[in-house]
Amino acid sequence: MSLDAVLAKIDETLPEALERLYAILRIPSISTDPAFKAECDRAADWMVEELRRLGFTTSKRPTKGHPMVVGLSEGPAQSTAPHLLFYGHYDVQPADPLELWDRDPFDPALEETPTGTVIRGRGTSDDKGQYMTFLEACRAWKAVHGALPCKLTIFLEGEEESGSKNMIPFLQDNAEELTADLALISDTALFQSKTPAIVTMLRGLVKEEITIHAASRDLHSGFYGGIARNPIRVLSGLLAGLQDEDGRITLPGFYDGVEDLSNELQAQWEALNFDHNGFLGGVGLSVPAGETGRTPLEMIWSRPSCDITGIWGGYTGEGFKTVLPAEAHAKISFRLAPGQDPAQIRAAFRAYITAGLPADCRVSFIDHPASPASQMSIAKPAFETARRALGAEWGEDAAFIGCGGSIPIAGHFKDYLGMDTMLIGFSKDDDGLHSPNEKYDLESFRKGTRSWARILNDLSTQGQ
C-alpha cells in the first residue's frame, strides 16, 4: 500500500529528520526581543532553503516586522484532491530565566527521561518541532511517490509569539495566494498527553501593560515613607481587585456575551474523563484556582481568565534598598471566551484602572495585540476524516476538544480568507511551552509525522 510505504520511510529516516529539526532549533529566533531580529531573519532564510529543497516554490516575504515564508507545491494534474494550506511559526518565546535550564536552550539534543526519550530545547514543541512533523511527512511522501497527493501551500510566520502584528495586512494583501480549501495548524496538544485530538475551540487574548506613576523621582523611604504615595501599593491593590473571592473577574460587563456550555458539549467533555488532579499535580498544584462552580475543563477551555504575567517596581536586586519608587509596572492578559469583544474588555480594564487611581497617581498603558476567541466548524467532513486518520495512528479514538491557548491565526483565516482551520498537534502537557527545559517527545515527533502522512492521504482520497 502506498501509505504504508510512506510510513515506513518516515520511520527509516527519523535520524536525518531529527538533524534537520536540530538545525532550525539552534537558531534563537525570539521574536519579541529586538536583540534577536537577525536570528529571526536567519530562521526565515533557513526555512526558505528547506522548503526549496522539498520542491516548493518558495519566497521570503518582508513585513514591517519579521518576514513570512510562503511555499507552494502543485498537486497531481487533474486531481480532485483539495488545496491545503499548512501554517506554522518559526519564532519562539524568550528562554529566560536561563538559570533554570539544564542545558543551553538553543543547543537541542535527545535526552532519556523516566517517561521516554525527549527532544530538549526552546521551540521543540512550540512550534518548530510540531511544524517540522508536517514537513517531514511531505518529504517522505515525495520520496516514495515523487509528488505530493494534493496541492499544498506552506505558510510560516515569525511573529506568533509577539502578537502577529503584521499578519492581518499580509493576509489582506495576499488573500488570493493564501486562500485554500482548508488550513491545517500543528500548534496544539494531545488530550491528556495521550489521546489524539482536534481542537475546535480556542480562547481569545487581550494583552495589557500598565505603569503606575506617582512621585517624580524615586524617594528615600526614611524621609517619605508614610506620607508619599507608593505606586507598588497602588498597583497591588488594583490587581488584587480584579477578581472577587469566587474567582470571578470584577470588570463591569466582563462576562457580557459569554454563554454557558451547551448540554451536548458539557456531556462530550465529561466523557473525556479529564484527570485534573494529574494535570495540576504535574506542576505541583492540587486545587483548581478558577471560578467557583466551574469544572476544570471549563476553566481552561471555555471560561475567560485574567492572568498577571509580569510585575516589577523598586529595587529587585540582591540585598535591600530603602526606596519608594516613582513607578510600578505590570503585564496582564485576559483569555477570552467566545462572545467577548477584545476591544470592550480592554476598555473596561483601562476604565477600572483609571477610576481606581488615588490622588497623585497617573497611569500609562502600552498596547499589545488582542484577538477574539474562535470556534471551528466541525460539520465539515474533513474533521471526521482527520479524526479517523488520527485514531488509526494512535490506536485510540481522537477527541474534539477545546484549548485555553490563543491561536488568533485560525480566526484570521476565517475572517479574512473565509477559510476553515483544523488544529492538530502532538505536544504533551508536560512539554513546558514558554518555560525552561521545553521539550517535545520523540514519540510525538515520529507519530506526529506519521499522523500527517495519514491525514494527507485520507483528505486527498476521501475529500475534505
Place this chain on the structure above:
Amino acid sequence: MSLDAVLAKIDETLPEALERLYAILRIPSISTDPAFKAECDRAADWMVEELRRLGFTTSKRPTKGHPMVVGLSEGPAQSTAPHLLFYGHYDVQPADPLELWDRDPFDPALEETPTGTVIRGRGTSDDKGQYMTFLEACRAWKAVHGALPCKLTIFLEGEEESGSKNMIPFLQDNAEELTADLALISDTALFQSKTPAIVTMLRGLVKEEITIHAASRDLHSGFYGGIARNPIRVLSGLLAGLQDEDGRITLPGFYDGVEDLSNELQAQWEALNFDHNGFLGGVGLSVPAGETGRTPLEMIWSRPSCDITGIWGGYTGEGFKTVLPAEAHAKISFRLAPGQDPAQIRAAFRAYITAGLPADCRVSFIDHPASPASQMSIAKPAFETARRALGAEWGEDAAFIGCGGSIPIAGHFKDYLGMDTMLIGFSKDDDGLHSPNEKYDLESFRKGTRSWARILNDLSTQGQ
C-alpha cells in the same frame, strides 16, 4: 580669634577639600551588592590613608563583611575637653536605575542649578559628602592650631546601607576603645532645606523579603490560565491587605506601644511651620498618603509606616510573554515608632502572610536586619551648646526635630556603649538620597564644615 582663623581657613581651602571629596566619591562602594566588595575595601583603604594624613592613629579593622575604619587623635594635654566620637559610613546605595542619571554616578562634579551650585554623584549627601565636612573641619583646625581642641575618635563603617550586620559584635568587642563622652553623626538633613537642626527622634526599621511559591515551574497562561494559582495575584492581594482605607497598618498588634505625641512636642513641631505642600510638591506629589487624622510631620517622624520597596515576578522584559510564573517576590520595610518591638513586628508580618496563603502556595522569607526607633536625651548640655553653634553659623535658630529615617547606630551606641549621640547633618530635602542624580549643595558642604569647626570649639570650651 582662633575660631575665626579656622573658619577662614575652611573657606580658603574649599577647592582642595572638594578634590578630596571627589576622590572618595569616585569609589563605587556599594555595600549591598557582592559584586562591589573590592570597591568597598578600596574605599576603606582610602579613608585609612586620609585619616593618617590628618594625624590620626588609624587602623582598618576586618569584619565578616566590609571593614571598619577607626582613627584616634589625642587632645591637648591636661585638657578638660570631652572625648568625642564621630561616626560616618563610607558605603553607598546602589546607583540603579542608571538610565535615570544625567551623569555617571561615580564621576562627581559641580553643577550649576537654578537653586545654586551642587556636588552631583552617588554618596554626595549619603554619607561621604556629609562626613567629609567633619574631617575637613578637623583638617582646618589642625592647620591653624597644630592640634585638635579635644580628644577625637573617628569611626567609619562600610555596611550602613546594607544593614550593619557586623556592627553590634564589633561594638561589643571594642567597647572600651569606642566609648567616648558623646557621639556625633552627620547623616541627617537641615529642616526644610534651610533651618539647621539636631535630630532627637529616629524611626526604627524592619526589612523583610518574601517569595510566594505556587507551581513547580513557570506555566503557559493559555493552558493554565484560570485554573492555576498565580503567585503574583496572591502577593498583590497580601500586600494590598497590609493597609486599610484609613492608611492604618492592619497587622494585629502593630500599634502596640506606640504613643501619641506629647502636647509639648506637638506644640514644638507645630511651631516649625512645616511646609508639607512644598515638601511633597518638590517630588511631584500633593496629598499626604498616610494615616487619616495625622499631621504630615507625624507621618514622617513619629508614626510607623509600611513601605513596599521592591516587587518582581514573571516576565518583565520588552514585549509580552504569556507566562504564569512559579514565584513572585517583594521587599517590604516597616519604619517603627518608639515603643514598637522589631521582633514582634517581623513575627506579626510573617504570621499575616502565612495565614493569608491560599491552597498550593508557600512562602519563604529572607531575614534582613532590624532596629528599634530611638529618642535622644536632649537634657545633656551638649545639645544646647551645639544648637547655639549652629545658629551662629546659619543665622537662624536651630531646631530639635524628628527624622523618619533609621540610623540604628545611635541606638546601638546607647545600648552597647552607654553613649549618647547627637545627629547634625546638612543635607537638603531635594538631595535625592538613594535616588538617581543624588547631590549635596556646595553650601551644605562649606557651611557644614564651618558648623563642625564651631561645634568642636564650643563643646571643647563650654563643656558637653
